[in-house]
Amino acid sequence: MIVSISTSLSQFIVSISKDNEILCYKKRERIPNGETHIDLILKECLEELNMKVSDISALVVDVGPGGTSSVRTGVSFANGLSYSLDCPIIGISSVDIIGIENYLKYKKSICCLFKSVKGNYFAGFYDGMNTKFIYTKVEEITQYIRSSFSEIVLCGNKDIIQNLELKLADINVIISDIYKVNPEILATYAHKFLDKTRKYPNLPVPVTETNIQEWS
Amino acid sequence: MSKYILGIESSCDDTAVALVSQDSQVKSSVVISQDKIHENFGGIYPEFASRAHVHNIIPSINQVLEESCVTIDEIEAIGVTRGPGLMGSLLVGLNTATALGMGWQKQVIGINHLRGHLRSAELEGEEINYPAIILLVSGGHTFLAFMRSKLDIELIGETRDDSAGETFDKVGRMLGLGFPAGPIVDKLARKGKVNISFPRPLIHEGLEFSFSGLKSSVARYLEKQIDAEIVIEDVAASFVQAVMDVLLSKCTKAIQQYKPSSLVIVGGVAASSQLREGTEKICKEYGIKLCLPPIKWATDNAAMIGLATWDYIENKVFPIPKPELNILLSDF
Numbered sequence: 001m002i003v004s005i006s007t008s009l010s011q012f013i014v015s016i017s018k019d020n021e022i023l024c025y026k027k028r029e030r031i032p033n034g035e036t037h038i039d040l041i042l043k044e045c046l047e048e049l050n051m052k053v054s055d056i057s058a059l060v061v062d063v064g065p066g067g068t069s070s071v072r073t074g075v076s077f078a079n080g081l082s083y084s085l086d087c088p089i090i091g092i093s094s095v096d097i098i099g100i101e102n103y104l105k106y107k108k109s110i111c112c113l114f115k116s117v118k119g120n121y122f123a124g125f126y127d128g129m130n131t132k133f134i135y136t137k138v139e140e141i142t143q144y145i146r147s148s149f150s151e152i153v154l155c156g157n158k159d160i161i162q163n164l165e166l167k168l169a170d171i172n173v174i175i176s177d178i179y180k181v182n183p184e185i186l187a188t189y190a191h192k193f194l195d196k197t198r199k200y201p202n203l204p205v206p207v208t209e210t211n212i213q214e215w216s
Numbered sequence: 217m218s219k220y221i222l223g224i225e226s227s228c229d230d231t232a233v234a235l236v237s238q239d240s241q242v243k244s245s246v247v248i249s250q251d252k253i254h255e256n257f258g259g260i261y262p263e264f265a266s267r268a269h270v271h272n273i274i275p276s277i278n279q280v281l282e283e284s285c286v287t288i289d290e291i292e293a294i295g296v297t298r299g300p301g302l303m304g305s306l307l308v309g310l311n312t313a314t315a316l317g318m319g320w321q322k323q324v325i326g327i328n329h330l331r332g333h334l335r336s337a338e339l340e341g342e343e344i345n346y347p348a349i350i351l352l353v354s355g356g357h358t359f360l361a362f363m364r365s366k367l368d369i370e371l372i373g374e375t376r377d378d379s380a381g382e383t384f385d386k387v388g389r390m391l392g393l394g395f396p397a398g399p400i401v402d403k404l405a406r407k408g409k410v411n412i413s414f415p416r417p418l419i420h421e422g423l424e425f426s427f428s429g430l431k432s433s434v435a436r437y438l439e440k441q442i443d444a445e446i447v448i449e450d451v452a453a454s455f456v457q458a459v460m461d462v463l464l465s466k467c468t469k470a471i472q473q474y475k476p477s478s479l480v481i482v483g484g485v486a487a488s489s490q491l492r493e494g495t496e497k498i499c500k501e502y503g504i505k506l507c508l509p510p511i512k513w514a515t516d517n518a519a520m521i522g523l524a525t526w527d528y529i530e531n532k533v534f535p536i537p538k539p540e541l542n543i544l545l546s547d548f
Binding site for chain 1 (some may be wrong): 263267269270273274277308311312313314315316319320538
């Protein structure tokens with residue numbers, strides 16, 4: 001039984017799948033200040049399925065981009081579960097999950113845009129196979145899209161993509177309204193994500209001076 | 217079979233995990249410091265603190281279990297700090313602990329970080345003679361408490377603004393000593409002369425503290441020395457003396473008022489040699505026991521959280537592992 005967890009984008013999701021079949025999923029809007037308990041959502045799912053925590057054989061967790069505290073809530077919980085159950089876990093990007101759904105609909109390159117800090121944006125590009133990230137000002141993202149694509153599907157924060165659309169008049173732009181993680185996609189693709197499994201993927205990187213640079 | 221509490225502490229900038237038995241023996245303890253991450257910012261950068269906790273917490277738990285050879289069956293419960301602290305940092309410890317509890321089928325108890333600090337002086341078989349006056353002086357807190365027993369705690373005076381430890385760090389930053397500068401300020405103070413007149417805020421008023429005025433006074437003094445050469449050692453010595461005068465005078469007042477059997481000093485500033493010497497004198501004068509935990513238990517650690525968890529179990533109080541930023545000292 002694979003449990004997939006996503007907490008990155010203002011919603012807390014738990015979905016459970018087995019042998020490519022979705023068994024159950026639950027979604028709650030996130031309440032600030034830690035009031036939404038991901039463990040309670042998982043317990044509800046397990047009770048509904050009449051299953052135990054020990055039935056979990058693998059975990060998939062959304063590692064963002066998304067709200068900082070909410071991403072860490074899901075990742076910490078999933079890592080703790082993976083450690084205590086001694087089962088594999090894989091971290092996947094929210095752009096992967098949103099990208100897959102958009103790709104299934106449009107069959108074109110996808111760009112997911114999320115607002116970050118200090119006037120920067122996260123742009124995640126998905127083309128059905130690979131995911132690429134750019135973290136920079138909107139002007140540079142515009143430049144990158146112009147030079148790399150003749151057609152693109154934009155999704156993400158509405159005001160940003162509408163603004164970007166105006167700057168991309170010379171290429172074919174499709175605006176998508178799919179910009180949140182879909183629990184069904186998460187559950188359906190969980191086993192595929194797990195093909196890339198490593199144990200505790202987000203963790204045992206010691207904090208050193210080299211990765212401080214990358215953070216700042 | 218011996219039973220242990222797995223204590224988890226992630227309230228601020230140190231990731232800590234420990235296993236503690238009911239008789240206060242620490243089977244294993246790991247503290248991963250984040251000083252290197254925060255030194256360039258001159259203080260704790262909450263986002264980076266939280267991110268580093270995510271990286272460090274599972275390896276710390278793993279290390280504690282491997283080092284101690286304690287099995288999961290020997291773990292009675294998991295105690296995790298629920299507040300006060302930084303929200304992002306607390307969430308990492310709380311969610312990890314919740315998941316471990318689910319996976320191992322163990323009870324997870326949300327612990328008041330302050331109660332942990334107060335119990336740190338009794339780790340590894342040390343004993344406090346109750347009733348006791350406790351001075352907690354750290355980067356996050358400065359207060360005096362009266363403990364009738366390990367469970368019966370009354371707050372008798374706290375800071376109205378900055379904590380003493382925070383003031384040490386900020387003065388250190390003004391003197392260009394990096395972060396965390398508290399221990400360096402304390403060391404430099406021993407080499408300098410007390411020749412600058414800094415204020416002793418609220419020294420004659422009750423048992424409350426205030427350090428922001430003292431901090432501003434040091435800043436104003438440094439601003440005025442445009443052409444004059446600043447003797448850092450003298451600034452440090454004069455500043456530390458002002459802080460010590462306030463802390464020691466409040467301890468004396470509390471002893472006179474509450475007539476305790478012991479004085480306990482906990483928190484990072486308990487490492488200060490001046491504070492240790494000063495409190496020793498006071499305790500000799502009043503004929504009471506001085507309890508100073510080793511430095512490793514004076515600063516944030518998970519062994520103190522583990523020991524406090526046993527108190528919760530004994531008292532049958534089981535707060536859920538949910539963040540609580542404004543938790544009071546008297547709260548379980």
